[in-house]
Amino acid sequence: xxxxxxxxxxxxxxxxxxxxxxxxxxxxxxxxxxxxxxxxxxxxxxxxxxxxxxxxxxxxxxxxxxxxxxxxxxxxxxxxxxxxxxxxxxxxxxxxxxxxxxxxxxxxxxxxxxxxxxxxxxxxxxxxx
Amino acid sequence: xxxxxxxxxxxxxxxxxxxxxxxxxxxxxxxxxxxxxxxxxxxxxxxxxxxxxxxxxxxxxxxxxxxxxxxxxxxxxxxxxxxxxxxxxxxxxxxxxxxxxxxxxxxxxxxxxxxxxxxxxxxxxxxxxxxxxxxxxxxxxxxxxxx
Ligand SMILES: Nc1ncnc2c1ncn2[C@@H]1O[C@H](COP(=O)(O)OP(=O)(O)OP(=O)(O)O)[C@@H](O)[C@H]1O
Ligand SMILES: [Mg+2]
Numbered sequence: 001x002x003x004x005x006x007x008x009x010x011x012x013x014x015x016x017x018x019x020x021x022x023x024x025x026x027x028x029x030x031x032x033x034x035x036x037x038x039x040x041x042x043x044x045x046x047x048x049x050x051x052x053x054x055x056x057x058x059x060x061x062x063x064x065x066x067x068x069x070x071x072x073x074x075x076x077x078x079x080x081x082x083x084x085x086x087x088x089x090x091x092x093x094x095x096x097x098x099x100x101x102x103x104x105x106x107x108x109x110x111x112x113x114x115x116x117x118x119x120x121x122x123x124x125x126x127x128x129x
Numbered sequence: 130x131x132x133x134x135x136x137x138x139x140x141x142x143x144x145x146x147x148x149x150x151x152x153x154x155x156x157x158x159x160x161x162x163x164x165x166x167x168x169x170x171x172x173x174x175x176x177x178x179x180x181x182x183x184x185x186x187x188x189x190x191x192x193x194x195x196x197x198x199x200x201x202x203x204x205x206x207x208x209x210x211x212x213x214x215x216x217x218x219x220x221x222x223x224x225x226x227x228x229x230x231x232x233x234x235x236x237x238x239x240x241x242x243x244x245x246x247x248x249x250x251x252x253x254x255x256x257x258x259x260x261x262x263x264x265x266x267x268x269x270x271x272x273x274x275x276x
Contacts (some may be wrong), residue, residue, distance in 0.1 A: 034233075036241035039176050040248070055236040059183075062151030063236070066158065066175050083148065091155075120248075 001026055001114065003071045003094045006050060009112055010073060010105045012098035015080060016088035024070050024094060026050045030117040031106045035063045041119040044068045049117045052105050056080050061087045061095075070094060075102045133200040135164060142182055144190045144211065147235070154179040157196050157205075164198055167271060173249040174203040174269045180242040181207045181265050187232055188212060189262065202251075202270045213259040221247065221255075 004021040007014050014021050030042040031052040042049060050071045053060055056078045064072055070093060074080050077099035088095045098105055110116075138160060140153035158175040166174075178194065185192040189211025197204040214220045221243045228238025247253050250267035257263040 033236060034239035034241070035236040036180065036239040036245055039180065040241050040245050043172075053236070055234075057147070057235050059147075059150060059236050062155065062179065065151075065155060066179050067172075 001109075001112065003050075003096070006071065006073070006109060006114075007096045009108050010096070010098045010100055012073060012096040012100075014094060014096050016085050016095040017092055018094075020092070021094055026071055026114060028117040029106065029109055029114045030069075030119075031102050033102075035059055038063050038067065042067060042069070042117045043120060044070075044117065050109065050114065052102055052109075054078065054102055056084060058084045058087045060084065061091055061093055064093050065091045071096065073098060073105055075100055075105045134197060135200065136160065136196070136198040138196045140182075140194045140196070142185045142189075142192045142194060142207075142209070144186060144188075144192075144209075146186060150183060150186045151179060153194055154182050157194075160196065161198070161203065166198070166203065170203060170269050170271050174205070177246040177249040177267050177269070178205050180245050181205065181267070183237060184242055184265075185209045185211070187228065187237060192262075200271070202268050204268045205266070207265045208262065209264075210262040213261055213263055214255070214257040215259050217255050217257060 003024040025048055027048040029050045032038045033054050044067050047068045049069050051069050052073045054076050056074055072095050074097045080097050154175055157178050161171045189209035192209030195206045223244045224240040226238045226240035232238045251270045252268040254266045
């Protein structure tokens with residue numbers, strides 16, 4: 001699914017890198033508010049994972065950059081600070097904001113075929129939700 | 130072996146500088162990519178570097194991260210001036226955190242950072258003196274299988 005389509009499905013607004021939203025493809029997703037959980041578990045080997053979070057500060061962009069995550073959804077209708085948007089533009093990461101909760105956002109994307117991101121278990125890769 | 134040293138780069142980290150938090154690790158990632166280090170090694174080294182950098186920003190006053198790239202490994206030495214860690218074994222435990230609420234709001238304080246550094250590195254050494262500072266040194270090796 002294209003990032004643009006994901007934004008539509010979750011009734012979201014694209015606030016950075018809009019011009020590439022019809023090109024970037026996502027296939028898997030991961031939801032978390034604690035960045036160390038994302039760093040510990042999520043892998044995006046094909047650069048096609050979407051991160052869904054309730055956190056709004058620039059650290060979500062840093063985390064995405066480090067893990068090659070191309071798209072982030074900020075849920076719960078929180079205001080996204082300008083610094084976060086600016087950093088996302090700089091790093092080429094698409095930011096989508098939505099009023100829906102993390103739970104509902106994840107549910108919608110999952111029901112449209114976005115699988116759970118591959119997660120790391122004891123240092124080994126495994127396929128899981 | 131020092132003769133296999135390809136590159137040394139130093140990064141200054143300022144405590145509580147949340148605007149630049151992660152910048153050093155981002156630069157480390159760029160450098161490793163340019164050197165054609167295998168992707169799995171880049172991934173491990175940058176995750177460990179980012180957790181290390183965030184810990185300095187959150188807990189210490191200031192610090193320096195030194196990146197050393199060798200033919201067969203990536204090494205990071207992070208020295209900080211700060212409160213130190215009284216019980217390293219306790220701090221290493223998954224879930225242990227002294228992060229205040231405002232840090233949790235930023236997405237940190239899961240108590241997973243040090244454990245993440247350990248998981249992503251082949252060698253990890255932590256030395257700490259209370260009220261003086263902490264030195265975290267880790268290495269990610271570049272094996273034949275990565276090439
Ligand atoms: N450089 C440091 N100086 C002083 N204390 C530190 C330092 N690094 C870690 N600590 C202490 O060790 C604890 C555990 O660190 P760790 O990185 O594992 O988790 P965290 O930073 O609390 O949360 P997370 O990394 O998951 O966001 C910290 O809460 C802090 O008390
Ligand atoms: Mg930490």
